[in-house]
Amino acid sequence: MRPTKKIVTVAALLSLAACAPSTGGQAGTLNAEAEPLPSASVDAAFDLNALVEAAKKEGSLLVYDSSGDIEEVAKAFTAKYGIAMEGVKSDTPQTAEKMTREHAADNVTIDAAMYEDGGVLMGQLIPQGIVRTWVPADLQDQILPEDRNPLRALSKATVFAYNTKLSPGGCPVGNIWDLTESDWSGKVVMQDPLGKPTVLSFLTQLDSHGNQALEQAYQAKYGEPLKTEEKSAAYEWIKRLAANEPVLTGSDEDTSGAVGAPAATDRKIGFMSISKFRNNEDKGYTQATCEGMEPFAGFSYPKYVAIAAKSKHPNAAKLYVHFIMTEEGVKHEIGEGGISGNSTVKPLVAPAGLSDWKGQLFHTDPRSLVADLQNRQIMSDFWRLNHR
Structure with a gap:
């Protein structure tokens, strides 16, 4: 008996990408050009204090990240808000696969995630509605327009x-x-x-x-x-x-x-x-x-933050996004060097030998990340x- 196909997994989509030519898209493959993403959400009547109280009522938060620094972020978040946050180090492909499966099963445990693999985020997870971008209204003017959707929490090197x-x-x-x-x-x-x-x-x-x-x-x-x-x-x-x-x-x-x-x-x-x-x-x-x-x-390269579309703790997830977009939250991720997505947060340290971030590095172009995903197998x- 043929099993019912419930979901196209991340692995399957990567397989489709492998079959696609490098010069453009075909039916059933990922397109080299990124489709417009759903608009980032911004709460019209944003109130940080109200968000904190709503998050406290939800009681807990689970965030996945490819860096072990998330554990320090979690400690700081819990200390500040009294909300139990668990930060889990997980490679981005595994995180994407788990969130995809949880979404399909309506059994979501991961509330938010940090993504270094922008191609998967922009080419799969956001378009499929598995995760969404939320921008804190009170910080919006501190974030460059091109960094809002998806929301760049920081850049690493x-x-x-x-x-x-x-x-x-x-x-x-x-x-x-x-x-x-x-x-x-x-x-x-x-x-x-x-x-x-x-x-x-x-x-x-x-x-x-x-x-x-x-x-x-x-x-x-x-x-x-x-x-x-x-x-x-x-x-x-x-x-x-x-x-x-x-x-x-x-x-x-x-x-x-x-x-x-x-x-x-x-x-x-x-x-x-x-x-x-x-x-x-x-x-x-x-x-x-x-x-x-x-x-x-x-x-x-950019590192993004997104919220699980079916998160059971949506307010806590929003509060985490707000936290990571401030110096108090992101400092644990950029302690050894990095650039916050919040333009008012200055680099904390200059890594040994890397004094000119702009001039010394080759910079990933976010506009090409979906094409990167398509050409990955090639x-x-x-x-x-x-x-x-």
Whole structure:
């Protein structure tokens, strides 16, 4: 007997995306161009005190996040409002899958979530009505219009980092093409792109708006224009990097340990989240961003916050969104470096070697995140083909 099809899961949608051509959409596939999202909701008669009282009556809150920092956010939220909040660290794909299934079963436990994978959020979860965007009315003027739907809680960064103890004179590489040379074979440590959506998105974004910078960096290093049989400079760099035997890890923590731990004796370049710079203080690591690296020292990406459409604690979820959009809430997420989605919240610290967020980083274009999702399988296959 054929089972009844109740829901198209995130995994199934990713499979559809894998079948889609990179140049456009087909029936039954994700479109390369993002469809307009449902409007973000803003309560016309917003009253923060009334929201707090309504949230207290609901009694509890569950929020998922890809960062363990959510546990500190939860402690601060509970201390401030007296509402029991649980923060759970969960990889974005697993969070999206769980929220999709809970929505279909009308058995929602996750009230809100933080999403680093903007493609899944904008291409699947919001259009399907699984989650929704709510913007605090009293903070609306502090949030740029382009950051309101979906609501960007903050931006984070992944950077090329080195061990300052082993290289006291500064980063031993000054050009991104250096990482493709034999001198660095087996000495670049990074999360496997196939398991890290933000890194995979970075690779696809390089092809969409990073080719000129890559070509200029190649010219600066080798003194001649890049010649390639690949579709672009981005694909050529990705191919060379993958073939240069990078060491792939399952977490940024493992990458940080391989690069900056006190016991490290071999110089390596790590590609890791700036959040791992906390290890310098917590564990005695010696690591810093490759400052001055051309054409950029890493990439920034947005992290969004959304509420489950069928949340059983909708007011508590709204109060959490309000909290994370203030310095009091977001400081636990940007403690080691990051940019709040609230324009009035200033960066708390400058990560070692990353003094110019705007100038040193390649910046993810949110308008391309749905296209990233569609092209994800194409890039995954290309990486698999070239990684030894």
